Amino acid sequence: MDNSQVKLEAAYRDLLREHGVDQLVQPLEYAEESFEAIKAAGWYDEAGISKKEAHKQLVETSNNMTYIYNPLLSVLASDVENDITLRGAELPCHVFVGGFPMGESNACIMPHCDGAIVLFNHGLKQLIYQVGKVFILSYDWLICATNKAGDLRIDIDTEGADSAMNTASAILRWKPCGWTVDKSVDALADIVNSYKTHGSLVGTPRQPLPEGERALTFARILYNAEKFVVAHEYAHLLLGHCHGPLTTLRTPAGVLKGVVPQRQEHELQADELATSLLLASADWHSPDGEFDSNCRVAGIALFFVSAILLNAALYGPIGVGFDAPPCDSHPAPNARMLKILEFVQNRYGRSYSYLARLCMGWLFANFEGGLAEFL
DSSP states (O other): OOHHHHHHHHHHHHHHHHTTOSSOOOOHHHHHHHHHHHHHHTHHHHHTOOHHHHHHHHHHHHHOOTTTTHHHHHHHHHHHHHHHHHTTOOOSSOEEEEEEOOTTOOEEEEEETTEEEEEEEHHHHHHHHHHHHHHHHGGGTOEEOOOTTOOOOOOSOOTTOOSOOEEHHHHHTOOOOOOOHHHHHHHHHHHHHHHHHHSSOTTSOOOOOOOHHHHHHHHHHHHHHHHHHHHHHHHHHHTTTTOSOOEEEEETTEEEEEEOOOOHHHHHHHHHHHHHHHHHTOOTTSTTHHHHHHHHHHHHHHHHHHHHHHHHHHHGGGGGSSSOOTTOSSOOHHHHHHHHHHHHHHHTOGGGSHHHHHHHHHHHHHHHTTGGGGO
């Protein structure tokens, strides 16, 4: 590891100790619940993992949650840096990405003499994961259209559809899991209200793990949702947004000093570049290429759906609209996603955004199903 990278990681750990979050503990029953859900889904058997060893690791993890996401964040950061290289660009400095409990903020950048530290919100990872599970389980009631050839295009648009409407699960020939609109509404209400109150989802009822092809699709979309957040912060670095005066950021763990300020125009620029980074390594010509690219854009949509849900809980109806809440440094998440969809459709074509549009349509179907009254 480069010496600058070592120094950045040391500075990150000092930051955790300074804010008293170098030992974050979660209830043991939360780890037990995770273990039982994964075991019941058969994932340990399929992966050839010892249940005894997996249980031991889950218990150990519950005793210190601080660094639990850092291995994943390291993979995401490496993936983004590879995408930057594919685009023929070069990072202006070394970067370390680590988790931090940041409350309502998703992530931030802190310049350092040896490079930059990107902090990724612990709670955001949980929020995207749980919202994503509800989305993929909701395929049982999401009504979509296929074309006459019977290919697996899913769309929320019915105009021009050649066949009768059907559920997304039926179109994909997934085994139904018995999910309904009411289940989706109840689950999302629990998730968002817990996150709004506690900044995390510890103690929130867990939803069942997807299985089979449903699980594989979920994994792809989830990974790209998390990757987009990291790519967005890297985009700020590439675009030169980190030059100039720094600011402070209030978090549940105290005030962070020396943070790059957030500006609406910078956020939109970083969104577009981050989207390009996610699609940089897409294999457009493989048999799986269109579906893979759709999962990448759908991951972005899943992130913004999570942000819209949280905005609705915090600000009421204005949080769902296209206008940013008062004094918000970010454009409204709904407006940001619309611009990304326009960018993808203009640059790559409409067929690469059908899953993302399905995700956005699912969000508003939940509001129509009664979610608004619970937030």
